[in-house]
Amino acid sequence: MALFEFEDNSLFLGTVREVDTRKVSILVKTDENLRKARVGQLVCLQVASGVETWLIGLVDKVIKSVISSPIETIKENTDEDKHSPNEGTGEDVVNTVRLTLLGTTRWSAFLHSATFSRSLVQVPDIEAQCYALQDKQLESFMNILSASGDKEQSLALGTYTIDDSATAYLDGNKFFQRHAAILGSTGSGKSWTVASLLERTAKLPTSNMVVFDLHGEYRKLSYARHIRIPGPEELGKSSEELLYLPYWLLNADEMQAMFIDSSEFSAHNQVMAFQNAVIDEKKAVLTELNKNEVLNAFTLDSPIPFSIQKVIHKLTDLNEEMTQGARGLKQGNFFGQFSRLLTRLHSKLSDKRYGFLFHAPESEHQYDSMAAMIYKLMDYKSDKSQIKVIDFSEVPSDILPIIVGLVARIIYQVQFWTDHEKRRPLVMVCDEAHLYLPKKEGKNPVEQRAIESFEKIAKEGRKYGVALLIVSQRPSDVSSTVLSQCNNVIALRLTNGSDQATVKKLMPESLESLLDVLPIMDIGEALVVGDSVLLPSRIKISEPLEKPLSATIDFWSEWQKGAEKPDYVRAVENMRKQGRG
Numbered sequence: 001m002a003l004f005e006f007e008d009n010s011l012f013l014g015t016v017r018e019v020d021t022r023k024v025s026i027l028v029k030t031d032e033n034l035r036k037a038r039v040g041q042l043v044c045l046q047v048a049s050g051v052e053t054w055l056i057g058l059v060d061k062v063i064k065s066v067i068s069s070p071i072e073t074i075k076e077n078t079d080e081d082k083h084s085p086n087e088g089t090g091e092d093v094v095n096t097v098r099l100t101l102l103g104t105t106r107w108s109a110f111l112h113s114a115t116f117s118r119s120l121v122q123v124p125d126i127e128a129q130c131y132a133l134q135d136k137q138l139e140s141f142m143n144i145l146s147a148s149g150d151k152e153q154s155l156a157l158g159t160y161t162i163d164d165s166a167t168a169y170l171d172g173n174k175f176f177q178r179h180a181a182i183l184g185s186t187g188s189g190k191s192w193t194v195a196s197l198l199e200r201t202a203k204l205p206t207s208n209m210v211v212f213d214l215h216g217e218y219r220k221l222s223y224a225r226h227i228r229i230p231g232p233e234e235l236g237k238s239s240e241e242l243l244y245l246p247y248w249l250l251n252a253d254e255m256q257a258m259f260i261d262s263s264e265f266s267a268h269n270q271v272m273a274f275q276n277a278v279i280d281e282k283k284a285v286l287t288e289l290n291k292n293e294v295l296n297a298f299t300l301d302s303p304i305p306f307s308i309q310k311v312i313h314k315l316t317d318l319n320e321e322m323t324q325g326a327r328g329l330k331q332g333n334f335f336g337q338f339s340r341l342l343t344r345l346h347s348k349l350s351d352k353r354y355g356f357l358f359h360a361p362e363s364e365h366q367y368d369s370m371a372a373m374i375y376k377l378m379d380y381k382s383d384k385s386q387i388k389v390i391d392f393s394e395v396p397s398d399i400l401p402i403i404v405g406l407v408a409r410i411i412y413q414v415q416f417w418t419d420h421e422k423r424r425p426l427v428m429v430c431d432e433a434h435l436y437l438p439k440k441e442g443k444n445p446v447e448q449r450a451i452e453s454f455e456k457i458a459k460e461g462r463k464y465g466v467a468l469l470i471v472s473q474r475p476s477d478v479s480s481t482v483l484s485q486c487n488n489v490i491a492l493r494l495t496n497g498s499d500q501a502t503v504k505k506l507m508p509e510s511l512e513s514l515l516d517v518l519p520i521m522d523i524g525e526a527l528v529v530g531d532s533v534l535l536p537s538r539i540k541i542s543e544p545l546e547k548p549l550s551a552t553i554d555f556w557s558e559w560q561k562g563a564e565k566p567d568y569v570r571a572v573e574n575m576r577k578q579g580r581g
């Protein structure tokens, strides 16, 4: 069976003149042949030794250069390429097509079908023939691609730009195994791509995804479970939809970052006294509940409910302690050392923005309430629970990194401590990641801790079945530790130079030239690169059936409509009470 037929030579481009592993130069004899080559087009090259084996390449550059110097000065590697010398003028025209090899396609007699693989069985020989893949030949190649992708683990993402009749599949296993990223300028179609992926994921019976939704864009998706962090107005209420994160979930580092100013002279004493008080309180609770096993092994980091008020009392006592000395009462060892710590504790506790930490209803402070919370976040068995959307839209931006980081850390740790056989893979979708996953430099200690939680997941999550899907419009602002761990990238239109450079760094060097199309792609069109796609390719992402609520506002049209009187009084009140309710 012939894979490709080029008998009439109408698609013949030229012959191989230079090979540098994946980069190949083709010498094209005539201008007519050169016109068949376009940047971004697929070509195939004959392999001399293999029966029905073709190398597939992608055109990077099409060059027609006129060399007007005498023959002796023509550069070494082009002097034999001179073609159609313009007699009398001393001009030579050299036509070259540069391409990057992408893989090999071949007919397998055993499988009785054609397959495509990213490996190169061999590099092309000098003088090997190169043909453009167009029309029927392109169609048969795209069929091979789609057929190779259409397996159980495949995830249909859209259609190929070069042939919109061919479905583009991702390998769903490989896509999530080693983290992935969806990057693109604002309005390029990231949220729609996420919704498209969510829609397909929700169809699997026990899939498990947690979406960090910063603008409430996904709050209407009918197939998802919706959870939100309570705003100041909702504090004290308890409901299935509200997610409190009681302060005792914080680990030692997070607590220290939140309450202790490490630049203070007495910082060391503060840490020690605070930690001792917390340990004592946790111990008291465990003793009362008869949790002997935990009592013997727990640490300061263990999430065990305790009363922060009692800790404050204890510190206040130490801060004001007077002891009996030889000549009457004297100040205790820690007298006055905790004044600032206590002020900071009080101010955090009374700050309504931190209400989800310090003002959870009593029901959330029970020993068993943490497990209930985890079911809310990580359950995949009950109705509509495969996709969990956490709405952070009511959370002020300055504390966003702390909360998102805390949720991510808790999910990761629960997954870590789940028995190996019972562990189910889980994906965290981090939309607008630049807002809470920025580069660490210059951030305050609390934010740094939050970013570190994600960095740890990026580095170690794979082993425990936790993957990140990073979504951002400013890849150059996102922590590079996290981004560099993303093995698959869906790059939508990206116009900013430094963002393009960041994306380029994530790609293997041989594919860099592909990225030149980043600024000129259409909305919803993406360049998908990584081990989950058979071929790094431009894909038109399918529209999700249920759209996210991210619709771009049409300024001009809106201004043409009549509108009610503006209610800024209410907006100002909302701003004061930090809630839109």
Ligand SMILES: Nc1ncnc2c1ncn2[C@@H]1O[C@H](COP(=O)(O)OP(=O)(O)OP(=O)(O)O)[C@@H](O)[C@H]1O
Pocket: 184, 185, 186, 187, 188, 189, 190, 191, 192, 193, 473, 523, 524, 525, 540, 541, 542, 543, 550, 551, 552
């Ligand atoms: N696959 C697609 N097909 C057709 N139109 C699309 C597609 N994806 C996005 N769009 C259009 O682009 C608009 C913006 O898309 P989207 O909200 O996904 O952008 P975004 O990249 O998430 O932007 P932001 O960074 O601001 O969140 C959509 O409202 C829709 O009209």
Ligand SMILES: [Mg+2]
Pocket: 190, 191, 192, 550
């Ligand atoms: Mg978006």
